[in-house]
Amino acid sequence: MNWDQVWIDVNVATMDASSSLPYGAIENAAIAVKDGKVAWIGPRADLPQFDALATPIYRGKGKWITPGLIDAHTHLVFAGSRANEFEMRLQGASYEDIARAGGGIISTVKACREADEETLFDLGRKRLNTLAKEGVTTVEIKSGYGLDTETELKLLRVAKALGQHHHIDVKTTFLGAHAIPAEYKTQPDAYVDLVINDMLPQVIQHKLADAVDVFCEGIAFNLEQTERVLIAAKNAGLAIKLHAEQLSNIGGSELAARLNALSVDHIEHLDEAGVKALSESGTCAVLLPGAYYFLRETKLPPIELLRQYKVPMVIASDFNPGSSPICSTKLMLNMACTLFRLTPEEALKGMTLNAAKALGIEKSVGSLVVGKQADFCLWDISSPAELAYTFGVNPCEQVIKAGKIIQQ
Numbered sequence: 001m002n003w004d005q006v007w008i009d010v011n012v013a014t015m016d017a018s019s020s021l022p023y024g025a026i027e028n029a030a031i032a033v034k035d036g037k038v039a040w041i042g043p044r045a046d047l048p049q050f051d052a053l054a055t056p057i058y059r060g061k062g063k064w065i066t067p068g069l070i071d072a073h074t075h076l077v078f079a080g081s082r083a084n085e086f087e088m089r090l091q092g093a094s095y096e097d098i099a100r101a102g103g104g105i106i107s108t109v110k111a112c113r114e115a116d117e118e119t120l121f122d123l124g125r126k127r128l129n130t131l132a133k134e135g136v137t138t139v140e141i142k143s144g145y146g147l148d149t150e151t152e153l154k155l156l157r158v159a160k161a162l163g164q165h166h167h168i169d170v171k172t173t174f175l176g177a178h179a180i181p182a183e184y185k186t187q188p189d190a191y192v193d194l195v196i197n198d199m200l201p202q203v204i205q206h207k208l209a210d211a212v213d214v215f216c217e218g219i220a221f222n223l224e225q226t227e228r229v230l231i232a233a234k235n236a237g238l239a240i241k242l243h244a245e246q247l248s249n250i251g252g253s254e255l256a257a258r259l260n261a262l263s264v265d266h267i268e269h270l271d272e273a274g275v276k277a278l279s280e281s282g283t284c285a286v287l288l289p290g291a292y293y294f295l296r297e298t299k300l301p302p303i304e305l306l307r308q309y310k311v312p313m314v315i316a317s318d319f320n321p322g323s324s325p326i327c328s329t330k331l332m333l334n335m336a337c338t339l340f341r342l343t344p345e346e347a348l349k350g351m352t353l354n355a356a357k358a359l360g361i362e363k364s365v366g367s368l369v370v371g372k373q374a375d376f377c378l379w380d381i382s383s384p385a386e387l388a389y390t391f392g393v394n395p396c397e398q399v400i401k402a403g404k405i406i407q408q
Protein backbone atom coordinates (compact mmCIF):
# COMPACT_ATOMS: atom_id res chain seq x y z
CA MET A 1 0.00 0.00 0.00
CA ASN A 2 1.23 3.41 -0.92
CA TRP A 3 -0.23 5.85 1.58
CA ASP A 4 0.68 9.44 2.50
CA GLN A 5 0.26 8.99 6.29
CA VAL A 6 -1.02 6.43 8.74
CA TRP A 7 -2.46 6.93 12.24
CA ILE A 8 -2.25 4.00 14.63
CA ASP A 9 -2.82 3.36 18.37
CA VAL A 10 -6.02 5.37 18.22
CA ASN A 11 -9.67 4.81 18.97
CA VAL A 12 -11.95 6.30 16.33
CA ALA A 13 -15.47 7.67 16.70
CA THR A 14 -16.16 7.33 12.97
CA MET A 15 -19.79 8.59 13.20
CA ASP A 16 -20.33 6.23 10.27
CA ALA A 17 -24.10 6.02 9.73
CA SER A 18 -23.87 2.37 8.68
CA SER A 19 -22.24 1.26 11.96
CA SER A 20 -24.44 -0.23 14.67
CA LEU A 21 -21.96 0.70 17.42
CA PRO A 22 -22.27 3.88 19.51
CA TYR A 23 -20.34 6.68 17.78
CA GLY A 24 -19.50 4.17 15.04
CA ALA A 25 -16.55 3.48 17.30
CA ILE A 26 -13.56 1.37 16.32
CA GLU A 27 -11.23 0.76 19.24
CA ASN A 28 -7.54 0.17 18.64
CA ALA A 29 -7.96 1.38 15.09
CA ALA A 30 -5.83 2.66 12.22
CA ILE A 31 -6.52 5.29 9.57
CA ALA A 32 -4.57 5.59 6.33
CA VAL A 33 -4.69 8.77 4.29
CA LYS A 34 -3.97 9.21 0.58
CA ASP A 35 -4.44 12.36 -1.53
CA GLY A 36 -6.29 14.10 1.29
CA LYS A 37 -8.85 11.34 1.68
CA VAL A 38 -9.43 8.43 4.00
CA ALA A 39 -7.92 5.50 2.10
CA TRP A 40 -8.34 2.84 4.77
CA ILE A 41 -9.94 2.70 8.21
CA GLY A 42 -10.56 -0.24 10.51
CA PRO A 43 -9.15 -2.28 13.39
CA ARG A 44 -5.37 -2.01 13.60
CA ALA A 45 -5.12 -5.79 13.44
CA ASP A 46 -6.62 -5.73 9.92
CA LEU A 47 -4.38 -2.97 8.58
CA PRO A 48 -2.89 -4.18 5.29
CA GLN A 49 0.88 -4.29 4.83
CA PHE A 50 2.39 -0.95 3.88
CA ASP A 51 5.84 0.50 3.47
CA ALA A 52 6.44 1.57 7.07
CA LEU A 53 9.81 3.13 6.25
CA ALA A 54 8.44 5.39 3.53
CA THR A 55 5.21 6.40 5.27
CA PRO A 56 4.90 8.88 8.16
CA ILE A 57 3.22 7.08 11.04
CA TYR A 58 1.50 8.93 13.88
CA ARG A 59 0.88 7.13 17.13
CA GLY A 60 -2.19 8.28 19.07
CA LYS A 61 -1.27 6.60 22.39
CA GLY A 62 -4.80 5.34 22.86
CA LYS A 63 -6.43 8.74 22.37
CA TRP A 64 -9.59 9.34 20.34
CA ILE A 65 -10.07 10.57 16.79
CA THR A 66 -13.36 12.10 15.63
CA PRO A 67 -14.34 13.68 12.32
CA GLY A 68 -13.40 17.37 12.17
CA LEU A 69 -16.15 19.42 13.79
CA ILE A 70 -18.55 21.34 11.56
CA ASP A 71 -20.16 24.52 12.86
CA ALA A 72 -23.18 24.73 10.55
CA HIS A 73 -24.64 28.06 11.66
CA THR A 74 -22.61 31.19 12.44
CA HIS A 75 -22.72 34.92 11.81
CA LEU A 76 -19.03 35.30 12.56
CA VAL A 77 -18.19 38.17 10.22
CA PHE A 78 -19.33 41.19 12.19
CA ALA A 79 -17.94 44.37 13.70
CA GLY A 80 -18.79 46.05 16.98
CA SER A 81 -20.04 44.75 20.29
CA ARG A 82 -23.48 44.56 21.87
CA ALA A 83 -22.36 44.40 25.50
CA ASN A 84 -24.58 47.45 26.14
CA GLU A 85 -27.62 45.40 25.12
CA PHE A 86 -26.50 42.63 27.44
CA GLU A 87 -26.57 45.21 30.21
CA MET A 88 -29.99 46.47 29.09
CA ARG A 89 -31.38 42.95 29.16
CA LEU A 90 -30.00 42.50 32.67
CA GLN A 91 -32.01 45.56 33.63
CA GLY A 92 -35.21 44.03 32.26
CA ALA A 93 -35.42 44.83 28.53
CA SER A 94 -36.13 41.84 26.29
CA TYR A 95 -34.31 40.90 23.06
CA GLU A 96 -37.51 41.78 21.18
CA ASP A 97 -37.88 45.16 22.99
CA ILE A 98 -34.34 46.08 21.99
CA ALA A 99 -34.88 45.00 18.37
CA ARG A 100 -38.14 46.95 18.07
CA ALA A 101 -36.44 50.06 19.49
CA GLY A 102 -33.89 49.99 16.65
CA GLY A 103 -31.11 48.15 18.49
CA GLY A 104 -30.30 44.48 18.12
CA ILE A 105 -29.35 43.35 14.61
CA ILE A 106 -29.67 46.94 13.36
CA SER A 107 -26.94 48.16 15.71
CA THR A 108 -24.51 45.56 14.33
CA VAL A 109 -25.56 46.64 10.83
CA LYS A 110 -24.36 50.15 11.59
CA ALA A 111 -20.96 48.84 12.73
CA CYS A 112 -20.63 46.58 9.68
CA ARG A 113 -21.50 49.32 7.21
CA GLU A 114 -18.75 51.45 8.73
CA ALA A 115 -16.08 48.71 8.87
CA ASP A 116 -13.76 48.10 5.93
CA GLU A 117 -13.09 44.65 4.49
CA GLU A 118 -9.67 44.36 6.09
CA THR A 119 -11.05 45.02 9.56
CA LEU A 120 -13.86 42.51 9.06
CA PHE A 121 -11.40 39.96 7.67
CA ASP A 122 -9.11 40.32 10.69
CA LEU A 123 -11.99 39.94 13.13
CA GLY A 124 -13.24 36.89 11.23
CA ARG A 125 -9.80 35.30 11.07
CA LYS A 126 -9.33 35.51 14.83
CA ARG A 127 -12.71 33.88 15.37
CA LEU A 128 -11.89 31.10 12.91
CA ASN A 129 -8.62 30.51 14.77
CA THR A 130 -10.55 30.16 18.02
CA LEU A 131 -12.93 27.63 16.46
CA ALA A 132 -10.03 25.76 14.83
CA LYS A 133 -8.38 25.27 18.22
CA GLU A 134 -11.47 23.36 19.32
CA GLY A 135 -11.43 21.06 16.30
CA VAL A 136 -13.51 22.88 13.68
CA THR A 137 -12.62 22.03 10.07
CA THR A 138 -15.73 23.44 8.32
CA VAL A 139 -17.85 26.44 9.17
CA GLU A 140 -20.88 28.16 7.71
CA ILE A 141 -20.86 31.97 7.72
CA LYS A 142 -23.93 34.10 7.03
CA SER A 143 -24.16 37.68 5.86
CA GLY A 144 -27.12 39.64 7.22
CA TYR A 145 -25.46 42.55 9.00
CA GLY A 146 -25.36 44.74 5.89
CA LEU A 147 -28.97 45.05 4.82
CA ASP A 148 -27.93 47.10 1.82
CA THR A 149 -26.50 45.68 -1.37
CA GLU A 150 -23.00 47.04 -0.92
CA THR A 151 -22.55 45.79 2.65
CA GLU A 152 -24.20 42.41 2.12
CA LEU A 153 -21.80 41.77 -0.78
CA LYS A 154 -18.90 43.02 1.34
CA LEU A 155 -19.69 40.60 4.17
CA LEU A 156 -19.96 37.68 1.76
CA ARG A 157 -16.71 38.63 0.03
CA VAL A 158 -14.97 38.68 3.43
CA ALA A 159 -16.47 35.29 4.35
CA LYS A 160 -15.29 33.82 1.02
CA ALA A 161 -11.82 35.31 1.47
CA LEU A 162 -11.61 33.78 4.94
CA GLY A 163 -12.27 30.37 3.39
CA GLN A 164 -9.54 30.96 0.83
CA HIS A 165 -6.93 32.06 3.37
CA HIS A 166 -7.72 29.73 6.26
CA HIS A 167 -7.49 25.96 6.44
CA ILE A 168 -11.08 25.85 7.70
CA ASP A 169 -13.51 25.34 4.82
CA VAL A 170 -16.13 28.08 4.71
CA LYS A 171 -19.63 27.70 3.31
CA THR A 172 -21.36 31.03 2.82
CA THR A 173 -25.03 31.88 3.23
CA PHE A 174 -26.72 35.04 1.99
CA LEU A 175 -29.01 36.36 4.76
CA GLY A 176 -30.03 39.71 3.25
CA ALA A 177 -33.48 39.10 4.77
CA HIS A 178 -32.19 39.13 8.36
CA ALA A 179 -34.00 42.27 9.55
CA ILE A 180 -35.83 45.18 8.02
CA PRO A 181 -33.37 48.10 7.86
CA ALA A 182 -34.41 51.46 9.28
CA GLU A 183 -34.65 52.97 5.76
CA TYR A 184 -37.40 50.47 4.89
CA LYS A 185 -39.17 50.31 8.24
CA THR A 186 -42.46 51.52 6.77
CA GLN A 187 -42.18 49.56 3.53
CA PRO A 188 -40.82 46.08 4.30
CA ASP A 189 -42.07 44.63 1.01
CA ALA A 190 -39.92 47.10 -0.89
CA TYR A 191 -36.94 45.81 1.09
CA VAL A 192 -37.85 42.24 0.11
CA ASP A 193 -37.93 43.45 -3.52
CA LEU A 194 -34.42 44.84 -3.06
CA VAL A 195 -33.19 41.54 -1.63
CA ILE A 196 -34.68 39.57 -4.52
CA ASN A 197 -34.10 41.91 -7.45
CA ASP A 198 -30.86 43.66 -6.57
CA MET A 199 -28.87 41.73 -3.95
CA LEU A 200 -29.58 38.15 -4.96
CA PRO A 201 -28.65 38.53 -8.66
CA GLN A 202 -25.28 40.03 -7.66
CA VAL A 203 -24.68 37.36 -5.05
CA ILE A 204 -25.28 34.80 -7.78
CA GLN A 205 -23.26 36.61 -10.42
CA HIS A 206 -20.21 36.76 -8.18
CA LYS A 207 -20.76 33.24 -6.78
CA LEU A 208 -20.73 34.58 -3.25
CA ALA A 209 -23.16 32.17 -1.56
CA ASP A 210 -23.88 28.46 -1.32
CA ALA A 211 -27.27 29.02 0.31
CA VAL A 212 -29.87 31.64 1.15
CA ASP A 213 -31.44 32.11 4.59
CA VAL A 214 -34.26 34.32 5.97
CA PHE A 215 -35.18 35.27 9.55
CA CYS A 216 -38.86 34.31 9.56
CA GLU A 217 -40.28 35.86 12.72
CA GLY A 218 -42.68 38.48 14.08
CA ILE A 219 -39.80 40.97 14.44
CA ALA A 220 -38.40 40.18 11.00
CA PHE A 221 -40.05 38.68 7.87
CA ASN A 222 -43.53 37.18 7.63
CA LEU A 223 -44.36 33.94 5.85
CA GLU A 224 -45.25 35.53 2.57
CA GLN A 225 -42.07 37.62 2.43
CA THR A 226 -40.02 34.61 3.47
CA GLU A 227 -41.55 32.47 0.74
CA ARG A 228 -40.78 35.06 -1.93
CA VAL A 229 -37.09 35.14 -0.99
CA LEU A 230 -36.76 31.37 -0.68
CA ILE A 231 -38.46 30.72 -4.02
CA ALA A 232 -36.24 33.26 -5.77
CA ALA A 233 -33.19 31.55 -4.27
CA LYS A 234 -34.39 28.11 -5.23
CA ASN A 235 -35.16 29.22 -8.77
CA ALA A 236 -31.58 30.45 -9.00
CA GLY A 237 -30.34 27.01 -7.96
CA LEU A 238 -29.20 27.89 -4.45
CA ALA A 239 -29.84 25.78 -1.36
CA ILE A 240 -32.17 27.31 1.23
CA LYS A 241 -32.29 27.47 5.03
CA LEU A 242 -34.42 29.31 7.54
CA HIS A 243 -34.20 30.96 10.95
CA ALA A 244 -37.59 29.75 12.15
CA GLU A 245 -39.70 29.39 15.27
CA GLN A 246 -37.13 31.10 17.50
CA LEU A 247 -39.43 33.45 19.42
CA SER A 248 -42.87 32.31 18.21
CA ASN A 249 -44.43 29.85 15.78
CA ILE A 250 -45.56 31.45 12.54
CA GLY A 251 -45.18 28.32 10.40
CA GLY A 252 -41.76 28.96 8.91
CA SER A 253 -40.59 25.38 9.32
CA GLU A 254 -43.55 23.96 7.42
CA LEU A 255 -42.89 26.42 4.62
CA ALA A 256 -39.19 25.53 4.59
CA ALA A 257 -40.00 21.81 4.52
CA ARG A 258 -42.42 22.29 1.63
CA LEU A 259 -39.61 24.01 -0.28
CA ASN A 260 -37.12 21.26 0.63
CA ALA A 261 -34.85 23.46 2.70
CA LEU A 262 -31.58 21.97 3.94
CA SER A 263 -32.35 23.09 7.49
CA VAL A 264 -34.50 25.09 9.84
CA ASP A 265 -32.61 26.71 12.67
CA HIS A 266 -33.49 27.61 16.31
CA ILE A 267 -37.01 26.03 16.31
CA GLU A 268 -37.71 26.31 20.05
CA HIS A 269 -41.40 26.95 19.23
CA LEU A 270 -41.76 24.21 16.63
CA ASP A 271 -44.90 22.02 17.01
CA GLU A 272 -45.63 18.43 15.98
CA ALA A 273 -47.03 19.37 12.55
CA GLY A 274 -43.78 21.20 11.86
CA VAL A 275 -41.65 18.28 13.03
CA LYS A 276 -43.65 15.92 10.82
CA ALA A 277 -43.13 18.21 7.83
CA LEU A 278 -39.37 18.25 8.46
CA SER A 279 -39.22 14.49 8.66
CA GLU A 280 -41.08 14.13 5.36
CA SER A 281 -38.79 16.52 3.52
CA GLY A 282 -35.53 15.35 5.13
CA THR A 283 -34.87 18.88 6.41
CA CYS A 284 -32.39 19.08 9.32
CA ALA A 285 -33.25 20.68 12.67
CA VAL A 286 -30.39 22.98 13.70
CA LEU A 287 -30.45 23.49 17.47
CA LEU A 288 -28.68 26.54 18.84
CA PRO A 289 -28.22 26.12 22.59
CA GLY A 290 -26.00 29.20 22.81
CA ALA A 291 -28.84 31.53 21.78
CA TYR A 292 -31.30 29.68 24.01
CA TYR A 293 -28.93 30.12 26.94
CA PHE A 294 -27.87 33.68 26.26
CA LEU A 295 -31.43 34.96 25.71
CA ARG A 296 -32.52 33.00 28.78
CA GLU A 297 -35.26 31.30 26.79
CA THR A 298 -37.45 28.84 28.63
CA LYS A 299 -39.23 27.12 25.75
CA LEU A 300 -37.20 24.06 24.85
CA PRO A 301 -37.04 22.81 21.25
CA PRO A 302 -39.17 19.67 20.77
CA ILE A 303 -36.29 17.20 21.15
CA GLU A 304 -38.42 14.14 21.88
CA LEU A 305 -40.57 14.74 18.78
CA LEU A 306 -37.47 15.28 16.65
CA ARG A 307 -36.18 11.92 17.85
CA GLN A 308 -39.51 10.23 17.30
CA TYR A 309 -39.78 11.51 13.72
CA LYS A 310 -36.07 10.85 13.07
CA VAL A 311 -35.30 14.41 12.06
CA PRO A 312 -31.49 14.85 11.89
CA MET A 313 -30.50 17.10 14.82
CA VAL A 314 -27.61 19.51 14.35
CA ILE A 315 -25.78 21.53 17.00
CA ALA A 316 -24.19 24.84 16.04
CA SER A 317 -22.78 27.88 17.80
CA ASP A 318 -24.87 30.61 16.07
CA PHE A 319 -21.87 32.75 16.97
CA ASN A 320 -23.07 36.38 16.68
CA PRO A 321 -22.88 39.54 18.80
CA GLY A 322 -26.55 39.64 19.84
CA SER A 323 -28.01 36.29 20.75
CA SER A 324 -24.94 34.02 21.03
CA PRO A 325 -21.61 35.77 21.56
CA ILE A 326 -20.06 32.38 22.18
CA CYS A 327 -17.21 31.08 20.05
CA SER A 328 -16.88 27.56 21.41
CA THR A 329 -17.89 24.23 19.97
CA LYS A 330 -17.06 22.47 23.24
CA LEU A 331 -19.50 24.64 25.16
CA MET A 332 -22.19 23.99 22.53
CA LEU A 333 -21.73 20.23 22.85
CA ASN A 334 -21.97 20.60 26.60
CA MET A 335 -25.08 22.82 26.47
CA ALA A 336 -26.77 20.53 23.94
CA CYS A 337 -26.60 17.89 26.67
CA THR A 338 -27.16 19.95 29.81
CA LEU A 339 -29.85 22.29 28.45
CA PHE A 340 -31.48 20.25 25.68
CA ARG A 341 -30.84 16.79 27.16
CA LEU A 342 -29.24 15.37 24.03
CA THR A 343 -26.97 12.42 24.59
CA PRO A 344 -23.27 13.16 24.06
CA GLU A 345 -23.47 10.92 21.00
CA GLU A 346 -26.39 12.90 19.54
CA ALA A 347 -24.52 16.12 20.26
CA LEU A 348 -21.36 14.92 18.50
CA LYS A 349 -23.40 13.64 15.55
CA GLY A 350 -24.96 17.11 15.47
CA MET A 351 -21.55 18.67 14.95
CA THR A 352 -20.27 16.11 12.47
CA LEU A 353 -22.46 13.97 10.21
CA ASN A 354 -25.74 15.86 10.68
CA ALA A 355 -23.99 19.23 10.45
CA ALA A 356 -22.60 18.12 7.09
CA LYS A 357 -26.16 17.24 6.02
CA ALA A 358 -27.37 20.71 7.03
CA LEU A 359 -24.79 22.15 4.64
CA GLY A 360 -25.39 19.62 1.86
CA ILE A 361 -21.83 18.29 2.06
CA GLU A 362 -22.38 14.93 3.76
CA LYS A 363 -21.00 13.03 0.77
CA SER A 364 -17.53 14.44 1.38
CA VAL A 365 -17.25 15.18 5.12
CA GLY A 366 -18.93 14.55 8.49
CA SER A 367 -17.88 10.96 9.14
CA LEU A 368 -14.71 8.91 8.78
CA VAL A 369 -15.24 6.40 6.01
CA VAL A 370 -13.13 5.43 3.00
CA GLY A 371 -13.38 8.01 0.24
CA LYS A 372 -14.40 10.98 2.39
CA GLN A 373 -12.06 13.89 3.01
CA ALA A 374 -9.48 13.20 5.72
CA ASP A 375 -10.75 15.89 8.11
CA PHE A 376 -10.27 14.75 11.69
CA CYS A 377 -9.10 15.64 15.18
CA LEU A 378 -7.09 13.77 17.77
CA TRP A 379 -8.42 14.38 21.27
CA ASP A 380 -6.78 13.62 24.59
CA ILE A 381 -9.90 12.01 26.04
CA SER A 382 -10.68 8.56 27.33
CA SER A 383 -14.17 8.32 25.81
CA PRO A 384 -16.02 10.40 23.18
CA ALA A 385 -18.60 11.50 25.77
CA GLU A 386 -15.83 13.61 27.33
CA LEU A 387 -16.13 16.07 24.47
CA ALA A 388 -19.52 17.15 25.80
CA TYR A 389 -18.75 16.46 29.45
CA THR A 390 -15.98 18.96 30.08
CA PHE A 391 -15.76 22.62 29.27
CA GLY A 392 -12.87 25.04 29.77
CA VAL A 393 -10.25 22.42 29.09
CA ASN A 394 -9.24 21.90 25.51
CA PRO A 395 -8.28 18.30 24.76
CA CYS A 396 -7.83 18.94 21.02
CA GLU A 397 -4.26 17.77 20.24
CA GLN A 398 -4.13 17.60 16.49
CA VAL A 399 -6.32 18.81 13.64
CA ILE A 400 -5.97 17.21 10.22
CA LYS A 401 -7.59 18.93 7.24
CA ALA A 402 -7.72 17.06 3.92
CA GLY A 403 -4.85 14.90 5.18
CA LYS A 404 -2.66 17.82 6.22
CA ILE A 405 -1.75 18.31 9.86
CA ILE A 406 -2.66 21.91 10.40
CA GLN A 407 -2.52 22.08 14.15
CA GLN A 408 -0.71 20.20 16.86
Ligand code: NIG
Pocket residue numbers: 075104105108215243246291318320321322323324
Ligand atom coordinates in the same frame (compact mmCIF):
# COMPACT_ATOMS: atom_id res chain seq x y z
O1 NIG B 1 -29.47 33.51 14.91
N1 NIG B 1 -32.28 35.18 14.98
C1 NIG B 1 -31.74 35.94 14.21
N2 NIG B 1 -30.43 36.11 13.99
C2 NIG B 1 -29.41 35.84 14.92
C3 NIG B 1 -29.24 36.91 15.92
C4 NIG B 1 -28.62 38.05 15.36
C5 NIG B 1 -28.38 39.17 16.32
O2 NIG B 1 -29.07 39.37 17.34
O3 NIG B 1 -27.44 39.89 15.98
C6 NIG B 1 -29.62 34.50 15.60
O4 NIG B 1 -29.94 34.42 16.78
Ligand code: FE
Pocket residue numbers: 073074075243318320
Ligand atom coordinates in the same frame (compact mmCIF):
# COMPACT_ATOMS: atom_id res chain seq x y z
FE1 FE C 1 -28.50 32.71 13.54
